[in-house]
Amino acid sequence: MSNTRRPLPLSLLWELPLAVLSFCFFKVVKTLIGLFYGIYLSRDRNRATQWQVLSTDVLSIPIVLPVLMTKGPRWNTHAIIGTVGPFAAQEAISIDLTPPRQSAQSWTIVVYRYPDYATVAQLSSLEQGAELQHTLKVAPGKYSLALRYYECSGAVEFPSVQADAVTVAPGADDQTPADTENPSSSEPPTINAQTASAETNAFYRHLSDRHNGFYLALHYYIYTLLQLRPWLPEAFVTREYLPVGNPDTAFFYDYVEAQQALSLSLHPTALQNYDIYFTLYSRSSLPLFYTKIEQETVTVPPFPTKGYYLIRTRPRNVQVPPPDSQLIQVAFTA
Template sequence: MSFFEIIWEIPLSGLSFLFSRVLRFVMQALSGFYTSSSQKNLEWELVCAEFFKKDIKLLWAMTKARWNLHAIVAIVGAIEVKESLSIDINSANKSAKSWTVVVYTAPNLNTITSISSLTVSEKEQWQSLQLKPGKYLLGLRYYHWSETVEFPAVKADGVEVVAAQTIEAPANINNFYYDLIKRKKIIHICLNYYVFNLLRFKQWLPQDFVRRVFLPVPNPETKFYFGAIKIGEVLQFKLDALLLKNYDVYFSLYSRECFPIEWYPITEQKHTTSTRQENCLYVVRIHQKFSKQEDFINDWVNIAVI
């Protein structure tokens, strides 16, 4: 980084970070718009173009998470629980080869626990979780989904509060993400301007801080690699064969403002991404395929920016 870059990049990134914290707090305070106020009206909401039809909902999402572009994502909440929450896992098992349900507190989205195709028994129809009294949001992710998927029924303290819901799920169901960048505004630039430099200089910052800021609501079962790519740079992957045998490797590329640009699975041991003509961010998600497999070894993954 040149002296002239330091003059504007560091102060602007600092202001952007402060703005993002304030906006995140405001969005959390106003988060009632995305959750039902009545247990009688709860239903799964598919993350899709319709979900982001309102600009404020898009802004809310961009303050909360980094897009998972490789899964069908749905949310439901807030669910009021006194003791237990139960999920019909038969729906998930028949809908996708791999799936996770993450339980978050509402409205601040702190991760509490999760269940998945890797942790549940296929012999049981309902999976129950013991929770402290409170309100919770469920985040569902379906990987390798079927042509038709069913979102599961949910019970709170033994009473069904969310009915099962079936939708058609074509292979290109997530293509709406390509269009989100067309809605970029100055507020999105201000919100995430700091992120590029956060990742660009992550080796000089506390790693827990970088991860917590960049991945505020990660899937507990997924391993993440992330960073910044400057103009003209590419990512070069060298992956062990055992990794590809036992794990799915997903590559996602985002604009500096954190809008999705491209995404795809990586299935070969050596892979080089295309050269970009703008500063970008990347996330690599490594997701376990099977419940019984080789333990993950960090040396299996070599990702270099060149």
């Protein structure tokens, strides 16, 4: 899919100044919410050592939605997602791989450095080995983990994690109470296992109802950014639009005008080699429509609002090469 130039509308003359204000507003709010969230975590240390599964319950915590709308606003509507951290590690992080292998056909664990969320390492179902536990050597610092389960047919379990041989998040059989007051105690801090049902992502069906002026102001600039994409540095557009995703996930994206339908045409080998997921977002970056693409031609119905889409492609095995621009062709129709 090539980055073609579409005619720019006259409305860009007054939308561009608003987009610049939105960009500045987003940067300020992101910084402030990051500070508030850091204070929140410091006062509730249990949260940093528990798997937080993205769900209706987690979103009921007032600060969570603003955090996600600034840290990861391109919602992955296709995976059950759990995160744990930030926690300190001096030498090594060990992860029990049995639960992921038993929970879903496709999964990925990404280790991020905190607070800049640079990717440190990745484990996934693509590289199935014999080891039951993977140990990653790390430099002293703080780290967070994100586990994404795809193609789930039942309940999923989030694994135990150890930092320097001290349990951060335990497995299902470990019921030892946590020692949160004295993390350097000889008793390792342990937390009850976290599980989630295959219906955990049902909250996405109504997430767009959370639209308001605040979220529109935060993400107003993204639509304009994508309109101007052919004239902007690609690295800048990528940094602003794409999520902190998996290293093995490739993305295709563009803006969509109001009342505009999309026709997707896939290369004949696409479905053999990749799992392909489509999400359409409102201008507030809330999901309006999402589906797994399972046919070579797909039509996405028009919506009454301006927005943008994101297509995620995940290889089905390690031999599959990265997708090229011809994998998916997108046509826009009024």
